[in-house]
Amino acid sequence: MVSPHHLAHWYPTAAYLYILWLDTLALAWEYLRRHPDYRLDWLRHHRRSQAAQHAAHRWGLRLLEDPALDARDAHPAWQPGHAAVVQLHPDTDPPPDAAAFAFWSLPGHRQLLHDGKGLALIARSPGRCLRFALAPGLEDGMAVAYAHRGGAIPPARGHAPNAAQTRPRPTPAALLELHTLQALDATLAGASLREVAEGLFGTDAVAADWHADGDLRARVRRLVRRGDALMRDGYRHLAQLPPLEKGRFDGDVKRP
Numbered sequence: 001m002v003s004p005h006h007l008a009h010w011y012p013t014a015a016y017l018y019i020l021w022l023d024t025l026a027l028a029w030e031y032l033r034r035h036p037d038y039r040l041d042w043l044r045h046h047r048r049s050q051a052a053q054h055a056a057h058r059w060g061l062r063l064l065e066d067p068a069l070d071a072r073d074a075h076p077a078w079q080p081g082h083a084a085v086v087q088l089h090p091d092t093d094p095p096p097d098a099a100a101f102a103f104w105s106l107p108g109h110r111q112l113l114h115d116g117k118g119l120a121l122i123a124r125s126p127g128r129c130l131r132f133a134l135a136p137g138l139e140d141g142m143a144v145a146y147a148h149r150g151g152a153i154p155p156a157r158g159h160a161p162n163a164a165q166t167r168p169r170p171t172p173a174a175l176l177e178l179h180t181l182q183a184l185d186a187t188l189a190g191a192s193l194r195e196v197a198e199g200l201f202g203t204d205a206v207a208a209d210w211h212a213d214g215d216l217r218a219r220v221r222r223l224v225r226r227g228d229a230l231m232r233d234g235y236r237h238l239a240q241l242p243p244l245e246k247g248r249f250d251g252d253v254k255r256p
Contacts, residue, residue: 010185011199019178020170026071028238031230033067060241075113078239087147089135094143101144184227193220
């Protein structure tokens with residue numbers, strides 16, 4: 001007989017493979033959208049503009065985003081601007097070989113959206129996500145100037161796509177995020193630590209290595225704690241948001 005948790009939404013690891021290719025902003029959204037209080041704010045306020053804006057600011061967003069949408073379809077507008085977001089401005093005094101804004105030459109799937117403050121552009125390709133904030137007046141083919149915060153590297157001149165778009169091997173850090181989110185979903189659904197281990201590492205591994213003081217049990221416990229911490233406040237570090245002021249969220253005290 002198949003155990004009910006084998007049929008749960010969190011059990012198949014294949015459903016989480018897209019996590020391997022997300023950048024830190026997309027990962028921040030994956031953790032935030034699982035927060036029960038954020039989901040409640042969405043249900044209560046997203047149709048009421050003033051209340052929705054206030055609620056969004058509490059979470060570090062400019063606008064509330066539907067938590068039912070994963071990072072492949074959601075467009076959360078974080079505040080303030082993230083270092084990974086490159087600002088593009090019309091170059092008012094371009095040199096003869098100035099780079100031009102070439103929308104159709106950007107690699108991958110392109111999406112334009114308004115984030116509540118300005119026009120944003122996201123271009124996703126395997127293992128890569130380019131994020132831009134477009135200044136008013138910038139048009140396709142116009143000479144462009146880049147502005148980027150410390151640590152952000154502007155894209156190649158002319159936005160030329162890579163000659164070969166190959167999918168890189170997942171990093172250990174990416175695998176950690178996959179396992180963390182899968183474990184978080186399992187615990188939010190009421191799964192036991194052993195059930196979480198079976199979903200992540202297989203029933204054979206659990207049958208062989210599940211002991212009270214064993215490494216496998218300790219590893220699963222760490223994943224569960226990590227997922228809960230990232231959902232509640234840690235996502236703010238991923239999105240380069242300031243930490244919550246003490247006492248801001250009385251409802252965020254960890255429930256027993």
